[in-house]
Amino acid sequence: MATEEAQKDMSNNCSTDQSRTMTSSPQTPPSDFVCSAISPPRRSADGTNTSPRNFEGNADVPIGDAALTGPVDRDMFDSPSDMPYDETDLLSETSMTDGATADDSVCSESDVIISLDTVPVEILLHICDFLEAGVIINTLTKVCQAFQILFTDEIYWRTRMARRWPRKYPPVPYEVESWQDACVERERSHRAWSDSDEHYEHFTFSDNLFAAVDVVHLMQNGSLLAAGSRDRYLTLLNLTKYDSQRPETKKEMKLHSINKAHTGWIWCMASLDSYLYTGSWDTRIKVWDLEREMETVSSYKCKSAVLDLHVEENFLVAGAFDRKVYFLDPRQGNFVAIKRWHRQPVLCVAGDDRYIVTGSEDKTFSVYDRRAAAVFKVLQMESYPLDASYHSNQLWFGDKDGQLNLIDTSLGKFELVQRYNIGHTDKMTGVVHTQGAIFTASNDSSIRVLEPSLEPQLITSLQKHSSGVAGIDYQNGVLASAGCDITVGIWRPKNDWGWKS
Numbered sequence: 001m002a003t004e005e006a007q008k009d010m011s012n013n014c015s016t017d018q019s020r021t022m023t024s025s026p027q028t029p030p031s032d033f034v035c036s037a038i039s040p041p042r043r044s045a046d047g048t049n050t051s052p053r054n055f056e057g058n059a060d061v062p063i064g065d066a067a068l069t070g071p072v073d074r075d076m077f078d079s080p081s082d083m084p085y086d087e088t089d090l091l092s093e094t095s096m097t098d099g100a101t102a103d104d105s106v107c108s109e110s111d112v113i114i115s116l117d118t119v120p121v122e123i124l125l126h127i128c129d130f131l132e133a134g135v136i137i138n139t140l141t142k143v144c145q146a147f148q149i150l151f152t153d154e155i156y157w158r159t160r161m162a163r164r165w166p167r168k169y170p171p172v173p174y175e176v177e178s179w180q181d182a183c184v185e186r187e188r189s190h191r192a193w194s195d196s197d198e199h200y201e202h203f204t205f206s207d208n209l210f211a212a213v214d215v216v217h218l219m220q221n222g223s224l225l226a227a228g229s230r231d232r233y234l235t236l237l238n239l240t241k242y243d244s245q246r247p248e249t250k251k252e253m254k255l256h257s258i259n260k261a262h263t264g265w266i267w268c269m270a271s272l273d274s275y276l277y278t279g280s281w282d283t284r285i286k287v288w289d290l291e292r293e294m295e296t297v298s299s300y301k302c303k304s305a306v307l308d309l310h311v312e313e314n315f316l317v318a319g320a321f322d323r324k325v326y327f328l329d330p331r332q333g334n335f336v337a338i339k340r341w342h343r344q345p346v347l348c349v350a351g352d353d354r355y356i357v358t359g360s361e362d363k364t365f366s367v368y369d370r371r372a373a374a375v376f377k378v379l380q381m382e383s384y385p386l387d388a389s390y391h392s393n394q395l396w397f398g399d400k401d402g403q404l405n406l407i408d409t410s411l412g413k414f415e416l417v418q419r420y421n422i423g424h425t426d427k428m429t430g431v432v433h434t435q436g437a438i439f440t441a442s443n444d445s446s447i448r449v450l451e452p453s454l455e456p457q458l459i460t461s462l463q464k465h466s467s468g469v470a471g472i473d474y475q476n477g478v479l480a481s482a483g484c485d486i487t488v489g490i491w492r493p494k495n496d497w498g499w500k501s
Contacts, residue, residue: 133184157183168454172408174393182435189436193449193459204487213482214470217269222478228266234258256294270311279306308349319346350390359385389433398428430472443468
């Protein structure tokens with residue numbers, strides 16, 4: 001009789017708790033619905049095991065240290081054998097066992113409650129592997145001081161990145177300023193470009209374009225786009241004006257369309273603050289003020305076609321068809337030096353505070369030491385470079401054979417690391433590398449997005465142009481392309497994920 005009363009009391013107790021649990025939404029469980037600890041296997045007076053069954057249904061094996069007490073999502077289990085018993089089964093089996101008391105119930109109010117901030121760190125880190133970096137940074141770090149310390153530690157982000165992408169990163173020796181930023185950038189880039197149709201909106205612009213577009217340049221965090229074409233037009237677009245739900249807004253993007261901006265093909269661009277610099281086959285470098293309705297504020301004449309530009313505060317370098325490199329100080333209003341160390345046209349120019357690097361059709365890269373005012377190293381290449389991206393001790397460049405090349409510039413060594421065949425079938429016309437990805441363009445009409453590691457694996461290949469791609473630019477999550485099919489291509493994120501250039 002006593003046993004029957006105990007069973008009745010316990011069943012009522014469990015029914016009450018179960019009712020409370022089952023009436024709550026699976027997405028929003030009650031505050032006390034987390035996890036309940038149970039005691040080791042219990043036996044009644046006659047030695048019978050009174051523990052609830054484990055996930056495999058074995059009566060003699062305890063479930064473990066904890067048991068779920070809320071609704072079970074059956075879709076999370078691969079097969080029936082992986083799925084735990086229904087809550088009702090667990091409760092009724094426990095309550096109907098001979099000799100059980102209310103204190104033995106898994107629903108006992110004296111059970112220990114386990115919450116997210118009390119689980120072992122190993123389990124917490126495993127859970128975080130399934131969360132986006134932004135959720136961890138913007139949410140978990142604000143839960144408690146322990147989480148804030150854990151998830152602002154550079155070791156966590158470096159380890160997280162290494163688990164996801166085991167290939168060497170960065171590909172050359174470099175002191176990463178923030179592993180958190182690097183990890184966020186890689187995760188965003190990989191997620192977005194792995195399914196570009198889902199995460200990006202692609203559109204083109206061709207209004208008032210009558211010839212192939214040779215160069216595009218992004219400014220102001222990817223909101224402004226300048227394009228130069230062989231019809232001598234200089235076009236400035238405000239990408240924020242375009243609404244993909246309203247196609248008629250495409251024309252509203254155009255801020256300026258300057259006819260005869262140059263008397264030759266507009267071949268290269270650079271920008272600094274509110275100024276846009278353009279180089280042309282008419283041998284001129286022009287400076288345009290974005291804040292004064294694209295007014296021309298300066299013009300400098302070289303002795304031959306200007307093929308590439310590098311711009312810094314009070315300093316400009318131009319590579320030209322006459323095999324010369326032009327150094328300009330805008331404060332003086334003229335060239336301060338004109339150097340020649342190449343045997344063929346200078347096709348690409350890049351630089352930092354110590355070096356100016358120039359690539360030429362003579363199949364060499366020359367490294368100019370700004371402090372010594374002299375070339376201190378010349379690298380012989382298998383094929384001549386067409387475009388280069390230089391920062392973070394890395395010089396990536398594409399060559400005439402369609403190959404991607406990496407030069408290690410750490411400690412001024414400037415050594416070729418590797419030459420990669422990434423699948424382009426024609427000359428590589430554009431290269432941009434960031435913390436999150438490497439972007440390449442080719443005359444084969446494709447753009448490729450790669451992992452930024454020592455062994456860059458393909459993330460995606462974009463085939464949107466009907467003819468060759470003459471160049472690309474990337475900034476703040478926005479990708480722009482110059483098409484020989486007389487169009488400008490734009491890929492813009494559908495969501496603002498806080499991209500970094």
